Amino acid sequence: MIDYRKLGFVSTKQHTICEYEGKMLAEHVITRDGFNDHYSILYQKRAPTHEIKSEIFKHDNPFFPNYNKESNTELKRRHFQTPIYKKEGNLLDSRATLLVNNSCTVGIANLSKSDTYFFSNSDADELFFVSEGKGVLQTVMGEIDYKKGDYLFIPKAIPYRFLPNDKSNMLIVEGKNKFGIPSEFRLAMGQLKLDAPYNHRDFHSPSRLLNIDENENYPIIVKKDNQLTIHEYTDFPYKVVGWDGWYWPFSFSVYDYQPKTSSVHLPPTIHTAFSGNKFYVMNFVPRMLDYHPKAVPCPWPHSSIDCDEVIFYVSGDFTSRKGISNYSISYHPSGIPHGPHPERYEQSIGAKYTQELAIMVDTFEPLFVTEAAMVLEDKKYHYTWDSPNHL
Template sequence: MPHYRRVGKIPSKRHTTFRSPDGSLYAEELMGVEGFSADSALLYHRHLPTAIVDAVAVEDFRLPLAPNHPLKPRHLRTQAMEWAGGLDAVTGRRSLMGNADVHISFVVASAPSPLYRNAVGDELFYVQGGSAVVETVHGALPVAEGDYVVIPTSTTYRVVPEGDLRLYVVEATGHIGPPKRYLSSRGQFLEHSPYCERDLRAPDEPLVVDGEDVDVLVRHRAGLTRYTCANHPFDVVGWDGCLYPWAFHIGDFEPITGRVHQPPPVHQTFEGPNFVVCSFVPRKVDYHPESIPVPYNHANVDSDELMFYVGGNYEARKGSGIGIGSLSLHPAGFTHGPQPGAAEASIGAEHFDETAVMVDTFRPLDLADPASTCEDPRYAWSWARRGPDWD
């Protein structure tokens, strides 16, 4: 993260004597990325964070993926998926798509999740509906509809929903953060960035929990392991540094507009290993007197485009059957664009009321079985309005 935070009790100097009221030393834990050559946080535990008493391999809740073959644009309807009650935001996730760089899933959760630690990469949540508290080793972070939440690699956390929580989950095999072009060489957001430090939220006080023989589910490159920790991981009395979970509301993204249609990079919000995330928000649209505000037909020759529609009316997709909760996949090798009539209908528009989260990947996205259960089979033919499954 681009700025320093200090939470709870810490000593004045790193790696020096820091004692609890009973005289014992607090145990330091340095969380750092890139071999401790980049961002880090220094946490002070009441007990040894290294103390585990058991480790057991457990079955993975992720599902196998298969290529998008034959190559087609896809429309998935998360709003049509059926969900059992009592699911949690970790083990209840349903895999939708993924590749070697990123895994994308969705869940409707109502129960607290187990303690979880993803040691493979950062996680990015988008809260489509509901609210929750994300409890972490750094403290608690309340989140609600419209929030993005970034969970750094190997952060121990759990999600406690407040009612039903609709959560879109992007799991990386590396780190997720603001695009480098938005940041100075020292990590400050620059003036041209569409959001800045004032828009971010992070834990502001420790979350100290007692407990013994506490289970933590850990994702690693070989699968899932359940540790039993001698003490509860949430025993941190203070921490400081630049590596921590944080939240950012999509409504605080300030759109960049122009006289004619602007390309998708102006909407970029995050970058990850071989993928980017963009936010399309309500905005003033192109103001050239002859502009066509909806996107032109385009071929993403290096990437698959996955759009999650979360609010308003997406002008370019009118007539396609897409609604709130839909996901559209437009793969590399397919030329896509506005639905028939959308370009003409958009001429003269001054404002678009639409909210969407886009993930562009630079390797093809494969599909999981749940994707087929909520797919609209007519979507691929919606530009021609004829073809298989078309009435």
């Protein structure tokens, strides 16, 4: 997590009698790694344990999608034309997972309706990138207004729901372990270093407590071990009057990311924004390009033989290739070379600046392609580097 935050009413001393409006509050501690890692304490009007019903949630579940391992036996570069994905609705209805492994997943969603439930992912932290749209992310720790270009990070097991003001297209990355700010960006006591690509002021925790009527009640849908369970209560179980701690959801605008440049080309890890166990999330943002008089700003043709590469193209003219529309996703598996279109390599010489915006996920264990992704695949993509036939 980022640092210590506080919102609303909290006790002067943890785990002591605490009254609010003449009634005793319940302390709800949310912790990681048992009681040995980051935590926050929520002060609630009652403990969130008064369930009256729980059962398996019947749904076309997007979280353990069908994937065909045989589809990966053909080692090739792939392009998923995600703009043709038309399914929309609330989070569960519009979400599609495209690539999966044991550490992370990559997917998309087209939110056009507000959720009528709160959702809790108890398997993974979730990172949403808003490529289009705006609205409100409601969490039990408070509300965050979101807009185009925002990342929304929701820690594991924090219930939330989306209230889009207009259609919101999103890239989604699930990270199952140690997902967040890379350790190399921190001092020993946790403060972000001065040479990190962002600072504490760039991360926005909830600005106000959850705004729902005292009499409103919403079920909680929980994902655990890739199974959905719906939990119902006599009244809404998260009537939070305040909280403090290091464990909280946040927004971060990709436009606040501070890129680094060099006299000659640097590897893509220099663009890292977030990381998890066996994967990284990187930002390619508008920036000055390499400034050596003989620099080739375009990336190398390369063979990252231990790393799969996923790129979500957001906007601009991407330096290394053409023929991919905004919001499409390319997938370049380890084991075979990939790189820029031949003429793009030469055309980049002398370029001083790029307006490209893209999100990249590099994984250090193989990704599997889901059936949802195969429906969106451009079958000719692997051959588009052949100069006479490229897009």
